[in-house]
Amino acid sequence: MGHATIDTDELGTLVQVLIADGYQVIGPTMTGSAIELAELTDAGQLPAGWGVETGPGHYRLHRREDDAMFAHSAGPQSWKTFLHPPRRKLWSSDTDGSFQGADEETPRYALLGVRGCDLAAIGKLRDVLGGGTYPDSSFQARHQALFIVAVNCTEPGEVCFCASMGTGPAAGPGADLTLTEMSDHFLVEAGTDAGRELLARIDHRDATTDETGAARSALEMAAHRMGRAMPEVDLRALLAGSRESSHWEDVAERCLTCGNCTMVCPTCFCTTTEDVTDLTGDHAERWQHWSSCFELDFSHVHGGSVRSSGESRYRQWLTHKLSTWYDQFGGSGCVGCGRCIAWCPVGIDLTEEISRLAESAHD
Amino acid sequence: MTEPMLPVGYRVIDRTVETHDSATIQLEPIDRSLDRFRPGQFAMMYAYGVGEVPISISGIGDDGTLTHTIRSVGAVSRALHDARPGTVIGVRGPFGTTWAPEGAAGNDLVVVAGGVGLAPLRPVVLSALAARSAYSRVVVIAGARTPDEFLFRAELDAWTARDDLDVELTVDQPAAGWDGTVGFVTEPLARLRLDPERTVAFLCGPEPMMRFSARVLLRAQMPSDRIHVSLERSMKCGIALCGHCQLGPLLVCRDGPVVTYTVAEPLLTVPEL
Known part of the structure; x- marks a missing residue:
């Protein structure tokens, strides 16, 4: 299956379908003076029209001339907050020598707006926490329950260097759906069966070659607009x-x-x-x-x-x-x-x- | 399903005072046993309400009991050291690599211990004695700061009395009533006539002691991969998830604690690595 196109408004349907399927949708939203990741109940909470200016020791939001929702580079949080929570109970015990594991209910997260860098980061966490002899069972359960909506990054920031690390600006494999945000529509690509099933439930049409070409060139330009590069050394x-x-x-x-x-x-x-x-x-x-x-x-x-x-x-x-x-x-x-x-x-x-x-x- | 982060309840059934700050406790499972430990492996031991630390196994019972020798150096080790029979301890394990003494069969075995470093090596000596004919010479060199600070004193005396085991005890400083060797373990070690290609050495003790002992063995032409050391680093999980025990490329809980000196040498010679 090739690329599909959805209208910008249809992102709202995407959020509602995910919620109806029992997912907690987590995505970027403006909180005070930063773009944070939080539970979304409506696509209107996405930071439409906000961009980010970054530098060493520097992060500022600014108003954009358009209403782009994913035109902000990484904020202070990452998705590890949800997959590998900052604080978690492991067990409890009474003095009789029995230990009860913390019976946590595995949250079903739909992550909306995962950039290439962060999609790669989720893969690295999976290798560390889920890939060894003794996997972290809480992480594994959360990871297996994920639905991931990635976004190809067309607005890299001043501190970004994903192109030199091979993780972006195009999102790599592993996402259920991958979006590319264009001026009045999103290009959508389904990477999994779950993604294809979901796409079938929202209003979409086949993308034209002009649309896919425009998205491709936006990504190519983004790769050349990275603020930084990791030196090419071993x-x-x-x-x-x-x-x-x-x-x-x-x-x-x-x-x-x-x-x-x-x-x-x-x-x-x-x-x-x-x-x-x-x-x-x-x-x-x-x-x-x-x-x-x-x-x-x-x-x-x-x-x-x-x-x-x-x-x-x-x-x-x-x-x-x-x-x-x-x-x-x-x-x-x-x-x-x-x-x-x-x-x-x-x-x-x-x-x-x-x-x-x-x-x-x-x- | 076993959850490796979940302790299993064990009860202290015996406690032996070893020195002024060390004791050996023997534990039996309350309901469920952990898998059998191998020499060199460690357990994460939880003192109720205090915390958890990694402790190497110092004795492996055929009846499912565990023996650990603990030096009281912090809040958790003090609580474990002080645990009287009846006390419930949470245990996780077995974790980490093993000395694998059986791999040294056919060779001379040289065991060098400094202070409480004798505890993780005790299962090596016991397994060598249990299969004594599998090895050629078996040498145990144990050092302590003072004569009162040897662990397993009665056992050491029994080992010394055996004629199929060469035991050398040495103390750092002269002391009243001690007519044995005075000096570091490197001295008796340097006097050994080694067959470098037919010897396997196991070293455990403070890092400087292991470095200097390894240097003596390397000088005697022993290949560094025939020298094994046991490393100690901070550990919170014991299962390669928490990141605390890193030593350069190693996760000591997973890749160690027992590693060859080929692996350890470049890491132990860089300060604060």
Whole structure:
């Protein structure tokens, strides 16, 4: 089946059909001064006419001249908030030695507006949390229940570099439906049977060759409008060989070790646990919550933290993301969304740090 | 279905004080048993209401009991160390790689332990003794800060008395009543006459102790893949999901704790990795 075309208004029907099918539709919406991901009950909640201006340590909304709904690059949240929630109960126990798993009802999410970078990130989370000997059963259940509506990205931002990471601007495989937003219509492509069935229930027609051609050229132009590019070096080897580079000290002079980059990163998956008891001491629970390799306690063993300096913690983060992720999970941990650049309070740009590391490796 | 993040209830049935800060506890399953542990593997052990830490197995019972030797160094290990018979402990496991002593059959076996590092190695020695004829020479070198800080003291004495086992005990500093060796484990290790291509070494203790011991063995021409070490890092899940135990390319809970020195050497020589 080729591409279909739907009118812009028909997106409202898409949302309603998903809701009728029992999905919780999650998509971008304007909340205060950022575009966040939240539950949508109506396509009118999409941020029509809003664009985003990003830069290192910079994120501002601006009014666009058109009413485009997906013409904003990545916001502070990513879809991991829904697939791998920030905080979750693992179990509860009474003193008799029985442990009851947290019986959570698996939410059925329909993710609306997943860009190529973020679709790749969901795949990376699946490899990490769902691909090993002991998968995270909560993640797996949420992931299996997903309906994904991707959007091809025609409005990359200043901090974006997905083209150089091979994850965008066109959304890769894995989505049920993929949209390309044009001025007065959407081009739609179904990637799964579930997607085809859904498309059949909304008003659509076959796309003309002019329409598919226009969408293709919009994507090609987007690939050339990326604000950044990851340097074309062997990242895995560069970082494996840079463990003792003096450049880490240079980064550490700027890095606040705040962990923002890890919170906004769509693939950072680390968690820690928290054990609590009630006042009687007869009932205990364990909770899991997001954690960051920038926290001093993260590497704590008796006697202290393995990585107490800021330079060692930045090195851990960047090396893991771009190099040791290959060793551990068979690919890169970075998808080029640029969130870590935009939300770094001091504007550290990993593509720039890689350039500097590559230069110093040549010295 | 077993949920690997869900602890299984075990009850402490025996507790032996080893040193001023270490104790061995033996646990039996309350309802359900975990799979059988292998030497070198670890359990995530939960002290009720306090928290959970990774602890290597120090004894594997044929009757489904688990033996763990715990040094009290933090809130959780203190609670586990203090656990009296009857106490319920939540246990998850077995996790991680094994020393796989059976793979060393036909070779000389050299076991080098520093301090509480003897605990994860005890199952290696016990399994070697249980299949003694499978190995050529079996050497155990154990070091402690003081004579009072040896784990399994009675067992060590029994091992020393055997003529099919070479045991060398050494303490860091001279002490009253100690007429044995004084110095680091590297000294008796350096005196061993090794057949480097027919020896397998298992090292466990503080990282500097393992590095210096490995260096002695490498100097004696032992290939680094015949030297095995056990690594320690922070762990919250034990099953490669939480990210805490990273050491360069390794997830120590999954790729370790036991790795060859070929793998460990480039990682243990970089500070704060």
